[in-house]
Amino acid sequence: MSVSRREFFRKSLAATGVGAGVVAATATKGTAAEQFAGYPDRYGVLVDLTLCTGCRTCEAACYAENHDKDSNRAVNNEYKGNLPKPEVPFDDVTVTHQRRRTSPGAYTVVNRYEGKGAVVQKEGIFKKLQCFHCNEPACASACLVGALRKTKEGAVVYDVDTCIGCRYCMTACPFYIPTYEYEKAFTPRVMKCTFCYHRLAEGRAPACVASCPFGVMTFGKRSELLEAAKERIARHPDRYVHHVYGEEEVGGTSWLYLSPVPFEEVGFQTNLPTVPLGEFTHTALSVVPMVVLLWPTLLGGLYALNRRRDDIAEQEKDTAVDAAVTDAVAQADAKAETKLAGALKKAEKDKEKAVKEAREEASKTTASEEESK
Template sequence: MSGKSRRDFLKSTALIGAGVTGLTTTAKAGPQNILSEDRMGVLVDTTVCVGCRNCEWACKDAHNLPAGNLEDYEDRKVLDTKRRPGTDALTVVNEYSHGKNSSLPIDVKVQCMHCDHPACVSACIVGAFTKHENGTVTWDTDMCIGCRYCMAACPFQVPAFEYDKALNPMIMKCDFCFDRTKEGKLPACVEICPVEALTYGKRSDLIKIARDRIKRNPDKYVDHILGETEVGGTSWMYLASKDFAELEFPKLGKNPAPGVSESIQHGIFAYFVPPISLYALLGGIMWITKRRKELDEEVK
């Protein structure tokens, strides 16, 4: 044997082991404070939005997607069909009839809501999604394996997949202009909006502002801030003059979306009680049937 005794070997392995666990614990000990009081959000006031679609242009421009000329976005015919955010446009504006006033349609900007408890983060099997302290939900294209679980998990059906790409297709969605906000800039859509229908600020402030607007104009708004409590709260929140279901928002409960899948999964394996009792039950049935057979044979 070399100069090292068995005792030394055990010591060093114990130390390495402790180090590794130490490392992993520090990595896990720093999960970001995703429900920070200072997390940011956007309040979309659909009663203010004029449907100019400048946000669509600014978004593409900021994300190096083919954007074209800003002037071309004046064509309102695009609004005749309902669109969804996709790989070529991370945000889109859809138009709905006002009902009361035909000359004033309701325009609704659609993009990732940046949930407080994002289902995509919990569904992603490779951990490519991250919820940041400032509210943003981003994903790492290098880690993404293209399983599209995030698309299935998202309650707002936002993530899009580059189906048209044969090689290395990726998931695409609004990243809340994470790179811009890091530099202290505003999200591109917020910055360009001519009427400031998009208000960027602390989520807690935005809720107060939204409540105040509803209180001051009870005839103008429905008394509902979409995103305040839906699926546990979202960073992007909406005000509207008519029921959100009529604006094609999904009807969602207050429980966080990952809660459903997680509770099922966790429930099945909690303290191993359910599996053990299941096996015990099966074992019991086996034992009873076996015993019955034996009794039958004895009778014969």
């Protein structure tokens, strides 16, 4: 799909005519983080960028956890992924110098940023990227068939059997996370980090979190992680930017970040609203299910309209035929009458002629008899 996200939201708002209303509502609502009351015990992960060394162990652990074909339907039809072998072996850390994104072959990537202003990490800042597992995910709101959903554990999971491949989720995601298996002719899937839902459902930390040798990621209840993050900032005010990324962005996310440099310097989007983008996509796309629901009625209406048009045409045809027949009969009658009149006239003339001839013959006979006397 070539529609940019900006264009998508612009068109969505324009389509529903709520653009100005949404902006006004945003200003008076306060933060969405305060509004989201669902799943208070949901899990989260706190990622501390001051600790990451870019070793890619977490990438390797993600692959190890999610490449198994047999475990493709791990929990409640949510698949692990059947991830392909990596193009670059996980012990080659030079790839972290590229600006990699998540892909159909990688739920998570670690990239290096300069981070010149950092108190620590003179050699650069490494950022692990994966799905943020938003509190109120735009991807799920944009999905017409409910193939993506937020679970009570905090994971945003995907059901491949429900997905129709429209890829609206990719357009809606503000973090550019979901990818698509374009190269697969049959049963292509939307691919994104599952938060290791099969582990999460058992209260276990995701594989990448558990694997990190440097304790970069902390797994726990999101509410507690938020407190821990703020305490860490308070204890080391010179080490961290005084903001927890994901606390409020797009209504809050399950994955939270601490950074030693302004977040835009390590590739985070810092211009996102604090309300869930789902409010926009849902509002815009809510008309679509309505169309889907109304479709049978619309089809029925079209059928009835066509039927009525056909009936009228049929009636008009019958009327025209009747008129033509009546006309033809009338014409035939008129012709017949004319013919009859002609025939009668002719018969009269013939009769007069015959009478005249008979009279003439009779007078000739009488004259001849008189002569012979």
